[in-house]
Amino acid sequence: MRRRTDRLSIEDFMLRPVEPIAPVAGQALIATRMIALDPYLARAMKSWTGEHPDWGDGTIHGRVIGEVLATRSPALAVGDHVLAVARWQAFDVVDAAQVEILDSRIDPPSLALGVVGRSGITAWVGLHLAAPQSGETLLVSAASGPVGSVVGQLAKARGLRVVGTAGGEEKCAYVRDTLGFDACLDHRLPDLVERIAAAAPHGVDILFENVGAPSLDAALPAMNRHGRIQLCGLAAHYNDEQPMALRHFKELLYRAITLRGFITAEHSHLFAPALAALHAGIDEGWIRHSETIVDGLENAPAAYLDMLKGQGIGKRLIRP
Numbered sequence: 001m002r003r004r005t006d007r008l009s010i011e012d013f014m015l016r017p018v019e020p021i022a023p024v025a026g027q028a029l030i031a032t033r034m035i036a037l038d039p040y041l042a043r044a045m046k047s048w049t050g051e052h053p054d055w056g057d058g059t060i061h062g063r064v065i066g067e068v069l070a071t072r073s074p075a076l077a078v079g080d081h082v083l084a085v086a087r088w089q090a091f092d093v094v095d096a097a098q099v100e101i102l103d104s105r106i107d108p109p110s111l112a113l114g115v116v117g118r119s120g121i122t123a124w125v126g127l128h129l130a131a132p133q134s135g136e137t138l139l140v141s142a143a144s145g146p147v148g149s150v151v152g153q154l155a156k157a158r159g160l161r162v163v164g165t166a167g168g169e170e171k172c173a174y175v176r177d178t179l180g181f182d183a184c185l186d187h188r189l190p191d192l193v194e195r196i197a198a199a200a201p202h203g204v205d206i207l208f209e210n211v212g213a214p215s216l217d218a219a220l221p222a223m224n225r226h227g228r229i230q231l232c233g234l235a236a237h238y239n240d241e242q243p244m245a246l247r248h249f250k251e252l253l254y255r256a257i258t259l260r261g262f263i264t265a266e267h268s269h270l271f272a273p274a275l276a277a278l279h280a281g282i283d284e285g286w287i288r289h290s291e292t293i294v295d296g297l298e299n300a301p302a303a304y305l306d307m308l309k310g311q312g313i314g315k316r317l318i319r320p
């Protein structure tokens, strides 16, 4: 990465050849099989000024699935598939203590980077923290993405009315017809405030916010008294340094709303029940999911920026 402006663009990325590295004691050499295009990475990409504290030589590090090609750790065998944080490269060396052997039940394995991985866990944990009750109404933004899609399906299974917002009619049709949400609204069309009110005739009890200020602002007038907002993500802002504005900010007080930001990693005690529920949902067929896979490391920068702009349905991935 090289930083030029406050907003990431394709010119900030470069592809360069790397020398293969041999693993030392405690390490393994992995071939990267799949890379997750995670929205939060944009924040770290933009803080790159030449000496990123975690990224050493400036190569992007992200969540990947790798296959062990050589190992100097008894914890890993050649052929194991692992979840790791590694460089966006075809090969990398990783510390065996820092990787997780992939659960063989996960089919296809790429789901471990999405609905049966951190995205699904985030959905389950965030919903759990909101204490959803049957009969309530939940509104979730980025509803076709790996977090939002699972939030909505888990909430439906618990007897809530579920409304999503997404970019474009194709995504909204998928959210309604395939994922089974009660309604999905295209946030790119006008009058979102009025359309949310119509889709949530009894008001919104829980807002699961994945996008940020514009999306939250449009939801506030429909929130019920003592409503809860789970602030999960800021997809609209990771690659944007514009000041944020909330026209309906006062409603937070007037409606005695609780707004809670949460970081999934701080709730690791909930990962086991979350994964159990996600496996059950996949096995029983009531958690539906999609992936958009782009081939070739050279296409990763454009695919990443496209993902931030909303292109593609479900988890966005690179197959190097």
Ligand SMILES: NC(=O)c1ccc[n+]([C@@H]2O[C@H](COP(=O)([O-])OP(=O)(O)OC[C@H]3O[C@@H](n4cnc5c(N)ncnc54)[C@H](OP(=O)(O)O)[C@@H]3O)[C@@H](O)[C@H]2O)c1
Pocket (backbone or CB within 6 Å): 038, 039, 040, 118, 119, 122, 142, 143, 144, 145, 146, 147, 148, 165, 166, 167, 168, 171, 187, 210, 211, 214, 215, 231, 232, 233, 234, 235, 236, 237, 262, 263, 264, 265, 307, 308, 309, 310, 311, 314, 315, 316
């Ligand atoms: N709190 C945590 O610990 C934690 C953990 C994991 C993920 N997260 C966050 O959870 C959120 C969802 O993650 P994900 O992987 O499922 O993301 P995602 O849905 O795959 O991607 C983000 C989506 O946000 C939407 N978006 C972007 N800019 C927008 C804008 N200006 N207005 C409205 N929508 C916009 C786009 O979808 P549309 O085309 O539908 O608009 C885009 O595809 C992200 O913000 C992520 O950072 C948080």
